[in-house]
Structures are given as C-alpha cells and as structure tokens.
Amino acid sequence: MDSFMAQWVYTDTVKDHFMNPRNIWKKDENWEPEAVGEVGSLACGDQMRVGIKVKDDKITDIRWLTYGCASAIASTSMMSEMVKGMSLEEAYKITPDMITNALGGLPEHKFHCSVLGDKALRAAIDDYLEKNGRDNPYKKSIAKILCECKGVTDQMIEHLVVTDQAKTLEDLQRLTGFGTGCGRCKARIAHEFEEMKHIHGK
Amino acid sequence: MGRLIYLDNNATTQMAPEVINAISEAQSVVYGNASSMHSFGREANKLVEDARSNIASLLECSTDEITFTSGASEANNTVFMIAKSLIEKKGSGRIVTTTIEHPSIIETVKYLKENGIHVDQVPVARDGRIKIDELKKLMGPDVVLVSVMTGNNETGAIQPIAEVSEIAHSYGALFHTDATQAIGKIKVSCKDWNLDYLSCSGHKFYGPKGVGILFAKKGVPFMPFVHGGEQEHGRRAGTYNTISIYGTGIAAKLAQENLDEENRRLWKMREALREGILKTVPHVVVNGCQDQQFCLPGTLDVSFENVEGESILLMLDMNGIAVSTGSACATGSLEPSYVLLAGGLDVELAHGSIRFSFGRFNTMEDVEYVLEVLPPIIERLRAISTR
Numbered sequence: 001m002d003s004f005m006a007q008w009v010y011t012d013t014v015k016d017h018f019m020n021p022r023n024i025w026k027k028d029e030n031w032e033p034e035a036v037g038e039v040g041s042l043a044c045g046d047q048m049r050v051g052i053k054v055k056d057d058k059i060t061d062i063r064w065l066t067y068g069c070a071s072a073i074a075s076t077s078m079m080s081e082m083v084k085g086m087s088l089e090e091a092y093k094i095t096p097d098m099i100t101n102a103l104g105g106l107p108e109h110k111f112h113c114s115v116l117g118d119k120a121l122r123a124a125i126d127d128y129l130e131k132n133g134r135d136n137p138y139k140k141s142i143a144k145i146l147c148e149c150k151g152v153t154d155q156m157i158e159h160l161v162v163t164d165q166a167k168t169l170e171d172l173q174r175l176t177g178f179g180t181g182c183g184r185c186k187a188r189i190a191h192e193f194e195e196m197k198h199i200h201g202k
Numbered sequence: 203m204g205r206l207i208y209l210d211n212n213a214t215t216q217m218a219p220e221v222i223n224a225i226s227e228a229q230s231v232v233y234g235n236a237s238s239m240h241s242f243g244r245e246a247n248k249l250v251e252d253a254r255s256n257i258a259s260l261l262e263c264s265t266d267e268i269t270f271t272s273g274a275s276e277a278n279n280t281v282f283m284i285a286k287s288l289i290e291k292k293g294s295g296r297i298v299t300t301t302i303e304h305p306s307i308i309e310t311v312k313y314l315k316e317n318g319i320h321v322d323q324v325p326v327a328r329d330g331r332i333k334i335d336e337l338k339k340l341m342g343p344d345v346v347l348v349s350v351m352t353g354n355n356e357t358g359a360i361q362p363i364a365e366v367s368e369i370a371h372s373y374g375a376l377f378h379t380d381a382t383q384a385i386g387k388i389k390v391s392c393k394d395w396n397l398d399y400l401s402c403s404g405h406k407f408y409g410p411k412g413v414g415i416l417f418a419k420k421g422v423p424f425m426p427f428v429h430g431g432e433q434e435h436g437r438r439a440g441t442y443n444t445i446s447i448y449g450t451g452i453a454a455k456l457a458q459e460n461l462d463e464e465n466r467r468l469w470k471m472r473e474a475l476r477e478g479i480l481k482t483v484p485h486v487v488v489n490g491c492q493d494q495q496f497c498l499p500g501t502l503d504v505s506f507e508n509v510e511g512e513s514i515l516l517m518l519d520m521n522g523i524a525v526s527t528g529s530a531c532a533t534g535s536l537e538p539s540y541v542l543l544a545g546g547l548d549v550e551l552a553h554g555s556i557r558f559s560f561g562r563f564n565t566m567e568d569v570e571y572v573l574e575v576l577p578p579i580i581e582r583l584r585a586i587s588t589r
Contacts, residue, residue, distance in 0.1 A: 010516075018516065024586050038588070042550040045510060045530045045538065047588045067587040069512035069531035113531060 010070065011104035017074035022081050025051060025063035033063065035131060037123025040116050041201030046072045048120040050080075054128055057088050064120070071106050071113035075099050079117040088125055092138035094118045112195065119199055146189050149181025154192055161196040169193055206522045207568045211406075211561030212355045212383060212501060213526060217449070218408035218456055218562065225410065225449040236442035237433055246444045253451025260385070260454040261400065263392040263417055269437045270447055271414035271427075274382040275306035277401035280416055280427035280438075281378045282310045284399075285347035286319055287425050295346040297321045298370075300332050301544040302359075303351050304380055308540070324350075330359030330490040330545050338369060345375040352384040356528060356541040356557055357490025358501030360388065364395045371396065376422060382406055386457035387465060387498050398422045408562060409453030410446040460562070468500035468560045471569050475558060476502050478573040483580050487551055489542060500560035503528070503542070505551040506580050508589040511538075514556055517579045523572055528555035 010018070025031060033051025040047035046068030053061040062084060066076045079099050083091045096115045100106050106114055129136050143153040156176060160166035166175055172193055173179060179186040196202075208216065228249060234242025236250045251265070258265045271277045282297070289295035297314070299307060301323045311321045324337045332350060341348075348370035353360045363379050370377040378399035381390045386407035392400055400417040404410060416438075418424050424437060431439035457464075479486055485507040491497040506514060511529030518525055528539030530553060537543075538552035547555075558572070 015520075018513075019520070021586055027585070042508070042553070042589065045553045049588045065586055065588045067508060067589060068510050069529065070516045071531070072510075073513060073586065110531075 009107065010074075013078075013102075013104045014070065014074045014106065017077040017103065018070040021073055021077040023062050023064060023077070023084075025049070025065045029063075031063050033124075035124045035128030037120045037125070037127055039119045039123055039199050040068070042067055044198050044201050045069070046113060046116055047201075048072070048076055048116045050076075050117075050120040050124045052121075052124045052128065054088065059083050059086055059088065059091055062121075064117075066116075068116070069110070069113055071110040072116060074103055075106075075114040076117040076120070078102050079121060083121060088128070089138055092122055092125055093142055094121065112198075115195060116199060146192055147176070147178040147181070147185040149185075150177045152176045152178045152185070152189065154196075157189070157192055158196050158200075161193070161202055162200050164202070166193070167202070204522070205571060206524075207564070207571060208524050209558045209560060209564065209568070209572070210524045210526050211564075212498075212557065212559035214405045214411065215408045215561050216563055217410060218453060220456060221409055221449045221452045224452045225445050228448055229445045232444060232448075234444075236444050237431075246442065249444055249448035249451075250442050253447045253449075253454070256451040256454040256458075257415055260458045261390060261392050261415075261417055262394065264420070266435075267392070267417050267420055269416040269418065269434045270442070271416050271438055272412060272440075272443075273414040274304070274380065274401045274403035274406075275414070276427065277403075277414045277416035278304065278306040278380055279310055281347070281349065281399045281401065282307065282314065283427050284423055284425050285376070286314055286317075288346050288423055289319055292346075294344060295320075296342070296344050297347045297349070298324065298337065298340050298345050298375070299349040300324045300326065300351065300361075302326050302330065302332075302354055302357075302541045303349070304355065304382065307349065307351075307380065326359070326545050328546050329492070329496070330354055330357035330541075331496060332361055332366075334362065334365065334369075337366065341369060341373045341375075343373055345370070345373055347376045347378060349378040349380070352379050352381040352390060353388065353498040353501075354490070354541060355383045356501075356539060356555075357503050357545065358383075358498035359491040360384070360496045360498060363397075367396050383498055383501075386453075386461065387468065387500060389461065392417050392419070404446070404450030404453050407453050407457045409450040412443055413446045413450040415450070464562060465499050467562075469494060471560045471564055471566060472500055472502045472558075474566065474569045475572060476504075478569065479504060479576065482573060482577045487547075489547060489551075489555060490545070502558045502560075503555055504558070505542075505547070505555045507551065507554060508587045509554050509580060509583040511554050511556055513583050514554075514579060517583070518556075518572075518575065521575045521579075523575060526557045526559075528557070529553045 038049045050064045143155045166172040234246040236246035322340045367377045376398040382402045404413045487505040489503040511527030512531040515527045530538045542552040
C-alpha cells in the first residue's frame with residue numbers, strides 16, 4: 001500500500017458520493033421495493049439497507065440507506081450506480097474491490113467500511129429469489145475457498161456466524177476443522193470470522 | 203468556504219505569537235549544545251534553565267524537580283517503568299490506575315500486565331469521574347503507585363486529585379497524575395496536591411510540540427527511561443531540544459498569567475455551544491461532566507443519535523471546522539472510544555460522538571458559525587441513515 005492511500009485522503013469521487021449520495025431511499029418518497037436486504041448494526045458502527053426492483057431478472061431500480069462513515073456512505077452510493085440495469089447474476093458477483101476501484105481507492109484502514117454494500121445487495125437479491133420461491137443459483141458460484149485442505153468457504157463461515165453456531169473462533173475451528181492441514185489459512189480465516197461477526201452485528 | 207475554525211485544541215494547540223516570536227529569534231542565534239561548557243553551550247543552557255524556572259513557577263514546585271522529556275507520553279512511560287522497577291526489586295507490589303487514562307498509560311498498563319505486573323484499574327461513573335469508593339476498595343499496603351489523570355481529554359472530567367493523592371499516601375503509595383489536558387485551563391499545583399509525579403506537555407498550552415515535562419518530587423524513586431547521557435542529572439539522556447524547551451517556558455509563563463481569564467473564556471464558549479446545540483439539534487446526548495467545577499472549561503463532547511461520528515467530522519471539515527470523534531471508523535479499529543464506553547455510554551452513542559475543544563484563539567463568532575453549519579449536517583446525515 002503506497003503512503004498516499006495510507007493517509008487520511010479521500011479521492012474526489014469518494015467525496016462526491018459522500019456529499020451527493022445517489023439513489024437515497026427518501027423516507028417521504030413512498031418508494032415500494034420488491035425485495036430488501038439489510039446488514040450491519042448501529043452498535044458495530046455501520047448498517048445498510050438496500051431495496052431493489054427487478055424486471056426480467058434485471059435490477060431496474062435501487063434505493064438505499066446507510067448509517068456509517070464517509071467510506072460506507074460513498075461505497076453504497078457507488079454500488080447503487082453500478083448495479084442499475086445489471087442482471088441479478090452480475091449484481092450478485094459485485095465485490096468490495098470492484099466498488100473500491102470505482103471510487104478510485106479508499107485509505108487502507110477504511111477498506112473494511114466498503115464490505116457492507118455488496119453484502120446488503122446480495123441480501124436483497126436473496127430476498128427477491130426467496131419471495132418468488134426460486135432457488136439461488138448464484139450463491140455457490142461466488143463462494144471463496146479460504147481453507148483448501150478442509151474446503152472451508154467464506155459462505156460456510158458466514159452461515160455459521162449468522163446462525164450463532166460459531167460464536168468464537170474455537171467454535172468455528174471445531175465445526176469446520178480449518179487450519180488442521182497445512183495451517184496456512186489460520187490468519188485469513190480469523191480475519192474473515194471477525195469481519196462476518198462485525199457485518200452481522202454478532 | 204474559506205473560513206477555518208480549529209476546535210481540536212485537546213489534540214494540540216496553535217503556538218502563541220509570543221512563543222513564535224521568542225523561538226524564532228532564539229533559533230537564529232542559539233545553536234550550541236546546552237550541555238557544552240563553552241559560551242555557545244552556556245547560552246543554550248540559559249534558555250533551558252529559564253524555561254525550567256517558568257515551569258516550576260506554573261506547577262508550584264522547585265526547578266530541580268523538573269525533567270524535560272520528548273512529550274507527556276514519555277513522561278508517563280517513565281513513571282510506570284519506575285513503578286515496575288520498584289515492584290520487581292521488592293518482588294511484590296501493585297499499581298492502581300483508571301480505565302480512562304491516555305493511551306500512553308493504557309497501553310503501558312497492557313504491557314506491564316503481559317510482563318507479570320499486577321495493575322488494577324478504577325472504573326468511572328457516567329459523568330466521567332472515578333468511583334472513589336472503588337478506588338478505596340482497591341487500595342492496600344502493597345500498592346506502590348497510584349496514577350489518576352487530572353482532566354480527561356474526551357469528556358473533560360476533572361478528577362478529585364487532592365483527595366486521591368491523600369488516599370494513596372495514606373497507604374504509603376506514590377501518587378502520579380497526568381495533567382496534560384489541565385495545564386493552563388485549571389490551577390494545577392504539585393505542592394497543594396502533594397504530588398510525587400506529574401506529566402504534561404507544552405503543545406497543549408500553546409507551546410511547541412516535542413517537549414514533555416516530568417515533575418518528580420525531591421527524594422522520590424527515579425530511574426531513567428532513556429539511558430545514555432548525563433543530561434537532566436542522568437534522569438533523561440539526549441541532547442536538549444533547546445529552542446522548543448525555551449518556547450515551552452514562554453508558554454508556561456503565559457499560561458500562568460492568563461489562567462483565570464482563559465478558564466472563564468473557554469467555559470463561556472463551551473456553554474454557548476452546548477446550549478446552542480441542544481436548542482437546534484434534536485436527539486443529542488452531552489457526554490461527561492456538566493458541573494463547571496469538575497469539567498475542563500473548553501471541552502464539550504456530544505453524541506448525535508443515529509449518525510456516525512466520522513461522517514459528521516468530515517462534513518464539518520469540508521466546511522472548515524476541525525473537531526474529533528470517538529467513532530471507531532476514525533481510529534481504524536472496530537471499537538469506539540474506550541473512554542466513553544468506560545463511562546457506560548451505549549456503543550451506538552459512542553460511534554456518534556463529536557468532541558469540540560476550545561482554545562485561546564477561538565471566539566464567540568466561531569461558536570455562531572458552528573451553530574449555523576452543524577444542524578443541517580446532522581439533518582442531512584440522519585436523512586440517509588437506516589434509523
């Protein structure tokens with residue numbers, strides 16, 4: 001990470017989206033979403049709610065609200081611009097990296113503030129498919145393997161956190177057996193676990 | 203835009219013009235090493251000793267009880283390392299401090315605990331003041347050092363230092379206070395409070411950065427933290443930061459002269475801002491102590507419900523107003539201010555906290571400008587918030 005981005009410097013794009021956020025879900029607008037996703041909590045310092053309208057499996061409109069810092073607000077705003085017109089499948093595959101790059105980068109220690117936007121969107125898409133009684137074909141395709149020896153994915157970790165099965169890293173270790181092979185995944189998984197707990201307000 | 207208002211004086215202050223003039227003049231002519239015997243050295247030494255004398259007068263102690271360090275952090279570290287040495291030599295002993303100290307003490311305590319030193323931390327009440335009964339419960343004949351800060355950097359809460367000092371001494375313990383935030387704002391007296399050690403730094407009262415002051419009462423245990431030279435009678439090695447020390451001395455003199463007026467001015471601005479915010483912004487919680495006699499006069503910490511502190515800070519910054527926040531997002535960690543949490547504030551409110559800290563160069567016009575700019579910012583952020 002170069003020294004410039006390690007400083008308290010936001011790009012003009014971040015500032016623009018922070019000061020003039022796009023697609024805000026105005027409380028007096030009476031905008032009716034077809035599906036809603038929400039992640040984070042006030043106690044964790046950031047929370048996002050995303051509403052979408054869908055036609056022919058394409059996102060036709062989006063609204064959002066964010067409680068959080070400038071990076072969180074700008075990330076959600078940028079995400080909302082990026083996904084308009086996208087197919088559900090494309091939208092499901094949006095990553096924090098893609099959002100951050102579109103913003104021209106975020107300071108290193110602010111990166112974690114950008115991870116909620118795409119998760120809130122995915123939660124909204126999950127909600128849409130569920131409401132329409134459909135399978136979710138995208139979930140598997142975006143799972144990232146974090147422990148190769150035991151085949152532990154980020155989605156498995158997320159599931160165990162959300163369902164309160166893994167409250168501590170020890171629980172997670174017991175349930176998945178991560179880190180018992182080559183051991184190289186330990187730091188990566190500990191980090192992912194903390195992020196998931198944070199994102200889901202655990 | 204164009205207007206710039208600095209309301210982060212608890213982080214650091216602008217140097218006083220008198221200080222700037224004095225050091226600018228001095229640094230163009232004085233460059234000797236204050237430890238050298240020749241005329242260049244003696245001239246530098248005179249500036250250091252002038253400063254020491256002004257500071258001793260401000261703190262009500264004698265000049266040979268003052269040691270210069272690189273900052274209050276080093277002074278705090280030095281005192282805790284002295285306690286560590288005493289405990290290790292005796293083979294037993296304990297330190298008692300609080301949960302709201304500056305990181306230079308909080309982190310040192312963590313380090314000491316990891317290294318087998320027993321440290322107890324007294325909790326604080328909602329108003330940010332320590333629970334004296336809890337402190338008394340933690341006291342015992344094995345306590346070597348008690349350390350309680352004079353005034354807190356976030357809540358502004360002033361601790362009952364004279365009382366704590368007496369309690370500590372009644373158990374035979376040494377007593378230290380970190381008075382960094384209090385100097386120049388309230389009267390601080392090593393003599394009246396019967397202190398054994400005190401730390402502070404010049405940049406919080408309009409002096410230059412890079413100078414710390416460690417008071418150690420005559421006869422109390424002392425071991426150097428920085429080894430390697432005979433400076434400060436072997437108490438702190440390193441070539442004297444002559445010009446900045448000199449500037450700190452000028453600032454100390456000003457602090458002493460302006461103390462009463464400064465105290466009144468800061469409190470007046472702080473109160474005007476507090477009342478103005480409560481009048482113009484709904485759903486606000488004022489954090490810390492509200493009683494003037496227990497509150498640093500220029501500190502106002504406020505939590506705005508349902509908005510996150512860093513967002514407020516940045517929007518104020520874009521309008522030329524500089525403040526600080528206890529929000530986790532501003533520190534790069536996931537936890538908000540430990541000081542606010544220690545006082546029992548809800549995590550949500552700690553994330554939405556903003557600290558305004560006034561100084562000598564602020565005016566009532568600054569308060570008016572903040573009250574113009576702040577309410578629409580809060581309204582705007584609440585409009586896009588999930589709550």
